[in-house]
Amino acid sequence: MTAVGDVIGGKFEILSQVGHGGMSRVWLVRDRHLNKLWAAKEIGLAGREPDYEVVVQSLITEANLIKRLDHPMLPRVVDIIEEGRTIFVVMDYIEGTSLKQAMREAGRPMDEADVIEWGIQLCDVLEYLHSRKPPVIYRDMKPDNIMLREDGTVRLIDFGIAREYKEGKSSDTKVLGTRGYAAPEQFSHEAQTDARTDVYALGVTLYVLVTGRAASKETYWQPIRQINPALSEGLEHIIAKATQANPADRYQTASDMRYDLENYEKLTESYRSVLKKKLNRFNALWIGAAGLAVAGAACLGSSFHLKSMTYDAYLASARAASVEAAEADGVSAAEGYYTDAIGVDPSRTETYSELVDRVYKADQDFSIAESSRLQELVNAHRADIEEDDGYAKLCYDIGTLTYVYYEQAEGDESRDYAMSAGIQAAQWFQKAMESYDARKSANKGCALTSAERSTAQAYAIIGEFYQKLSQATLEGTEGSVYEGYWESLSDALEGLSDNDSVMVRLRLCSLINQAVSSPTYLSGFKRTGVTRDQAEELVGKAAQMAESLSADADSSTKAREMCDSVISDSARQVAESNIATVFGSAGANAAQKSAAALGGAQSEEAAQ
Known part of the structure; x- marks a missing residue:
């Protein structure tokens, strides 16, 4: 019987029971290595002797499925432990x-x-x-x-x-x-x-x-x-x-x-009655238009003209409306009109792009709710736009929007801002690449450039790195996660051009500085073969780029904060100090090289 004080998986100490169900119990456990609290669901499988392996495999399969989920309202599964005839599923402990x-x-x-x-x-x-x-x-x-x-x-x-x-x-x-x-x-x-x-x-x-x-x-x-x-x-x-x-x-x-x-x-009944009357009038209008279509092709054109007029009216209203969010549901009048226009004609990718540029970038804060609404809108009409030559560019633009402005979930202290943004943006960059590759292989035009495709690939790898690191860090298996990430940072920086916005360039500079300033990250990079010279070179390039954008950054509070996170004296000192900690001081390295050279010379002399 599992009891308070037991240690499962060699590191999770059971502190108390916090719940129970038909064939399971939930324990509050403490990771003795990280001193962090988790919840562990214990599932007993006694009495299933003939089919034990089948049941175990079923449980593990479903738990692994849940491990791949990433939503702020869901607990993350961080470990699955089999001990004797019991399965423990370790996940976030949600207080409340x-x-x-x-x-x-x-x-x-x-x-x-x-x-x-x-x-x-x-x-x-x-x-x-x-x-x-x-x-x-x-x-x-x-x-x-x-x-x-x-x-x-x-x-x-x-x-x-x-x-x-x-x-x-x-x-x-x-x-x-x-x-x-x-x-x-x-x-x-x-x-x-x-x-x-x-x-x-x-x-x-x-x-x-x-x-x-x-x-x-x-x-x-x-x-x-x-x-x-x-x-x-x-x-x-x-x-x-x-x-x-x-x-x-x-x-x-x-x-x-x-x-x-x-x-x-x-x-309410009265509202539905009014809505029904409006719907009947609308249907009568379209039935009339369809009737005219039977009379001749010219009349058929009138129905398309009416649709076009409706679309144009919504689009004009969107451009004239406020982009400030309404208090009740967080949806601005402009966003509502753009959504209506897309509903009338969902095939025009330029309408989605205008929604992104004019509404979601307006306050430089792409909220979780906005991200959810935009993803739902694009997914609902994907069949109408994914064959359009502008679809890859739209996905790329949504990726950069998310990468730069995504809002971190309140209370999500387990991830920094860049990690949350990177993970969410990666899916859009992946879609941009897939669309670009599909159109090019079919010899079709694409609004996304080859340079943007390369940038999308680098950012997708960065997002994938954060996703894997978030999970691997919890499991204590992050050693191999760093492979390829340093090259992606370098490739992304090299791929930037004046066509990329100031915010995109500053976000990457800030990301590079953060990677070098983190003892965990830099140690991981070192284990994969990154040298001190490479670390100093990359963070130096990022600082140089941020310095060149310093004047432009003054136009935005968020841009100014990102710029300062790279070029401020304190930011530089943290990066330099961390490089020295991970790789040793420059003087010590030089002394080691001299000693090695001297030792080699003495050995050669003795041999002679």
């Missing part, structure tokens, strides 16, 4: 209170406004999971598995890694759901779980939180306003739709559900 415990302590249902905000956050993380390849279906959404932090945000803390093994079906496993929260298809041998399965459980979770009722067949079908008339009609509609027994009758995606949660105040 589960929503179940928060409701119990409050002694009442949770406030509707809070529940809706949590629902929006949970839809966001479900959308991320469902968009993985292959999709990740969470399958165990409930208040127990949602942690409320002090800042009001929520985190998912349990991925239901424990699976129920079915006797006689060695090739099949079935995820354990929680009765009351689990969708009907989770307990059907024929049905397949998908994104709509998680939508169902989220709907039940919102029901429980806002009514205080337990999740059971007997209660959660009762409309929430019959329980509390003060609750909104919109939320009642959302929960009712999400918890339909037939998956086809639910929200088909978490994104659809999130949209309604963000607009729940509009989901």
